[in-house]
Amino acid sequence: MKKTVINNIQHLKINLQPEHSFSARHDVVPYFFSKLHYHPEIELVYIIKGTGKQFIGDSIHYFKSGDMILVGENMPHLWRSDEKYFSKKAASACEAYVIHFTQNCFGKDFFNLPENKILLTLFKKAKQGIRISGNTKSAIMHLMQELLTASSTKRILLLIEIMDLIANSKHTKTICRQNAYLNFSASDSERINAICQYIMRHFNHKLSLKEIAEVAHLSPNAFCRYFKSRIKKSFSNFLIEIRIGHACKLLAESETPVAEICFECGYNSFSNFNKHFKLITKKTPLQYRAFYQKVEG
The missing domain is CATH 2.60.120.280 (Regulatory protein AraC)
Known part of the structure; x- marks a missing residue:
């Protein structure tokens, strides 16, 4: 190719x-x-x-x-x-x-x-x-x-x-919404890929707005506007989806305690983890694990 x-x-x-x-x-x-x-x-x-x-x-x-x-x-x-x-x-x-x-x-x-x-x-x-x-x-x-x-x-x-x-x-x-095509220009290619790759490598650590903005060579405020205009969602929502997706994977594939999964996905607050998890999956972590095991079993 x-x-x-x-x-x-x-x-x-x-x-x-x-x-x-x-x-x-x-x-x-x-x-x-x-x-x-x-x-x-x-x-x-x-x-x-x-x-x-x-x-x-x-x-x-x-x-x-x-x-x-x-x-x-x-x-x-x-x-x-x-x-x-x-x-x-x-x-x-x-x-x-x-x-x-x-x-x-x-x-x-x-x-x-x-x-x-x-x-x-x-x-x-x-x-x-x-x-x-x-x-x-x-x-x-x-x-x-x-x-x-x-x-x-x-x-x-x-x-x-x-x-x-x-x-x-x-x-x-x-899988995604209608008209979900991303809004990029030719000069954005390497920058967008660098941002996405960095987030996917470091989502399970504390990832600050300042840190990711530096990857894009932008100020934090400029980065927020840039990211949302290209990816069609905010950086914070993008990061939450990556982290909760990883939590779903761990819940489905292991018996790792939920509290341990929470911290392994980059959260330092169990209440925030539970809130975000239910917002995205419509289930609690334990309900998700039980549902997945029932489907697979």
Whole structure:
């Protein structure tokens, strides 16, 4: 994949084989590409192995093995692997199936055919990001595996079958708000990525406004205005979402006491942690853990 900087976020050029009209890959990498980026291709990702922070449009969540996401064209996104994957002594790699295709990959009029109206609706919905679960996810995972080794017309039929399954499924959920495209200029690219990467590395420590403003080479007041105008939420709300997302991950994956999780996520006040957690998840930490264990069990 070739990288250039356009409209601030990194624009990734998806390379295609001469005999292919769209890309299907099985990636095994030390960590996923961690810079905020976009591309004109619609992207379907199935995470086989890996955990970390997922940023799509204005939405921040944690990703884990087994997640399947459809990301619409030109939607800013990143999957930042957890810090353990960046260590030179990392014991495991990240792994994913990835499909990239444009709406014109089969010709400019193909998806405008009357029979494909439902797919055009899906592509519009994908601009909010779509999480795929249940039996639909399982069926699509097997089709993605088949697609990796398919050739000729079979590749086209498999891609259409995958999109048709998603379009008709009841096991999908949008991830972010409508019109959640971020507001950047070309000169912002490295600055925005530096800010996001710094927050994701240091959210579990006391992170002051002055400290993060220095990363952006701005005064605290100027940074607040700058961040909100580009990310469409305040720095404080962005940081809260990162911290509560990490708390959700720890509650789901461990039996670590809630008080310990509170401090591990960068909070020094248990009451603030509980207030923010319930504000975002609509549950207390213990209710969230019990709910997650029930769903997984």
